[in-house]
Amino acid sequence: xxxxxLAWDYPPAPSGLSTAAREIAESLAAxxxxxxxxxxxxxxxxxxxxVGVEGLALPPGGLARLRLWGSAGHLAAPLAFRRAVLAAHxxxxxxxxxxxNWYAPAALLARRRDLPLVTRSSTPAAFTRGPGATLRDRLxxxxxxxxxxxxxxxxxGLIANTAEHGAVIARAYRLSGRQPSAxxxxxxxxxxxxxxxxxxxxETDAPVRLLFVGRAEARKGFDALLAAVAILAAEQAAxxxxxxxxxxxxxxxxxxxxxxxxxxxxHISARGRVDAAALAQAYADAHAVLAPSRYESxxxxxxxxxxxxxxxxxxxxxxxxxxxxxxxGAGPLAQTATGPALAEALRPLLLDPGLRRxxxxxxxxxxxRFDRASLGRETLALYEAAIAAxxxx
Numbered sequence: 001x002x003x004x005x006l007a008w009d010y011p012p013a014p015s016g017l018s019t020a021a022r023e024i025a026e027s028l029a030a031x032x033x034x035x036x037x038x039x040x041x042x043x044x045x046x047x048x049x050x051v052g053v054e055g056l057a058l059p060p061g062g063l064a065r066l067r068l069w070g071s072a073g074h075l076a077a078p079l080a081f082r083r084a085v086l087a088a089h090x091x092x093x094x095x096x097x098x099x100x101n102w103y104a105p106a107a108l109l110a111r112r113r114d115l116p117l118v119t120r121s122s123t124p125a126a127f128t129r130g131p132g133a134t135l136r137d138r139l140x141x142x143x144x145x146x147x148x149x150x151x152x153x154x155x156x157g158l159i160a161n162t163a164e165h166g167a168v169i170a171r172a173y174r175l176s177g178r179q180p181s182a183x184x185x186x187x188x189x190x191x192x193x194x195x196x197x198x199x200x201x202x203e204t205d206a207p208v209r210l211l212f213v214g215r216a217e218a219r220k221g222f223d224a225l226l227a228a229v230a231i232l233a234a235e236q237a238a239x240x241x242x243x244x245x246x247x248x249x250x251x252x253x254x255x256x257x258x259x260x261x262x263x264x265x266x267h268i269s270a271r272g273r274v275d276a277a278a279l280a281q282a283y284a285d286a287h288a289v290l291a292p293s294r295y296e297s298x299x300x301x302x303x304x305x306x307x308x309x310x311x312x313x314x315x316x317x318x319x320x321x322x323x324x325x326x327x328x329g330a331g332p333l334a335q336t337a338t339g340p341a342l343a344e345a346l347r348p349l350l351l352d353p354g355l356r357r358x359x360x361x362x363x364x365x366x367x368x369r370f371d372r373a374s375l376g377r378e379t380l381a382l383y384e385a386a387i388a389a390x391x392x393x
Contacts (some may be wrong), residue, residue: 001094002035003384006099006106009041010053011189014273015099017122023187023375024098024120025051031376032253036094040077054088054387056080061219068237071143074103074314078147082108089115096156096383101169104147110154116390117382119152120159120184121169123297128219132176149173157386158185161298164319168222168295180385185370188303192265192280196307201360207243209335209349211286213279213301214293216248217253221315226257227339228292228346230264237263241350246330248283248291249274260388283308287356288349294321294337306367311359313346328366 005028007021018041025035029050042055058080064108085097086109094115099106101121110117125144129137152173158181160166166183169175202209214220225246235241243328245267252272256265274282283289289305292315296302300319305312306324312331326333334345349356 001096001311001380002003002094002095003028004085004088005035005037005083006097007037007039007393008077008102010039012276013041014275014279017102018188019300020100020122020241022049022051023189023372024379025049027187027372027376028129028379029376030372031380035378036088038081038088039138050113054084056077056084063105070187071139072145075083075108075140077103078108079083079104080203081105083117085109096387098159098383099380101148101152101173103144104151105124105149107147107154108179110151116156116386117154117157118157118159118386121297122151123159123219123295124148124169125171125237126172127295128217130218153229155179155386156390157181157382159382161185162320162323164323165297180382182378182382183377184382186298186300186303186371187210187372187375188208188307188368190298191276193307193388194303195280195387196283196304196309196367199280199308200358201309202285202287205242205353207245208287208290209285210244210246210290210346211249211282211305212246212251212290213249213282213304214251214291216251219293219295221252221294221337221342222316224292224334224337224339224342225290226264228261228342229267230261231339231343232346232350233263233267236349237269241347244350245269247271247282247286249279264383267380269353281311282306287360288331288346290335290342290346291315291321291325292334292342293318293321299324301365302330306363306373309360311356311363313342313349315342324366324369325388328362329359330363330366338346 009018011022026049028035036052043057044055096116216222234260248270251270253270288311290313291301294317302324314323314325315337316333332345334341
């Protein structure tokens with residue numbers, strides 16, 4: 001089977017979508033498929049991990065100029081992907097295309113019987129926008145939402161990371177339920193698993209090292225995280241808690257709010273985006289990982305933290321956290337994404353090294369639930385169903 005996979009970026013780019021794209025591509029290649037990744041984060045062609053990678057970075061001028069024109073800018077990438085994929089398809093036909101729903105890179109390739117499209121959904125773009133948007137931002141958002149909806153509805157098949165995520169996507173895009181669909185969990189890269197298994201738990205706890213990996217947005221519970229740190233910093237200053245530090249990976253210093261109390265700021269190191277080696281070291285140095293997301297389509301950070309055997313402090317508002325963290329006992333769940341609730345969940349971990357190690361053992365036991373073999377096998381099965389549905393609607 002020849003597969004085209006559309007990606008916004010691809011490793012070594014450090015993003016969740018990039019990591020997912022590589023896992024999908026290399027799992028399909030290992031399962032016997034011929035995979036070509038089309039990505040916008042580079043130029044040129046190369047072959048990596050048994051996968052062909054074709055860079056489509058937009059040069060200044062041409063399609064890139066569309067991005068200057070408000071909502072019309074959302075068509076720049078779909079046009080570039082369409083042009084490249086159809087040119088490659090003319091040379092050597094693909095059997096199927098896969099793309100993320102995120103900002104609809106395959107919106108202009110939907111509803112083709114000769115080239116069925118499968119959409120694997122991450123979090124919809126609408127779920128990541130915060131309050132206070134300008135009129136232009138709101139119009140841009142509506143265009144992005146419409147393109148995502150059109151791509152999903154025009155897909156021959158749909159993949160969700162969890163059953164709850166699939167139900168959320170169906171409601172968000174108002175899907176009919178007639179398309180073939182599957183729930184397929186994502187694997188972790190082999191190098192992450194090997195690094196994780198080799199990383200001992202920190203022997204010293206002065207200070208207790210905490211880690212957050214993600215963006216400074218409400219969906220990730222970043223506001224609750226900072227509020228909890230402010231509460232716990234005051235308690236630590238009063239002598240009620242041991243010293244602690246919080247590393248923020250993916251959050252640059254200028255994303256910290258100016259009104260953050262100095263007492264809380266002194267406990268925080270905002271490191272911005274880091275490479276894979278630095279991220280691995282951050283996990284290895286951490287005593288616990290804080291991931292208080294209100295919503296995750298899957299939650300790779302949960303899987304990464306558990307692979308390292310780090311207790312995960314998550315939020316019960318997220319169904320994925322309940323399924324992966326709460327059900328396995330890999331860490332405590334805050335009942336709500338608020339500062340007081342998160343502080344209440346985290347406080348016992350700061351005070352009790354034995355409790356941290358008990359959660360560590362449960363996290364290790366729950367790690368490795370998803371692997372490349374199942375990811376490739378289940379994805380190919382959905383592809384076959386999508387191809388059949390496109391040929392015989």
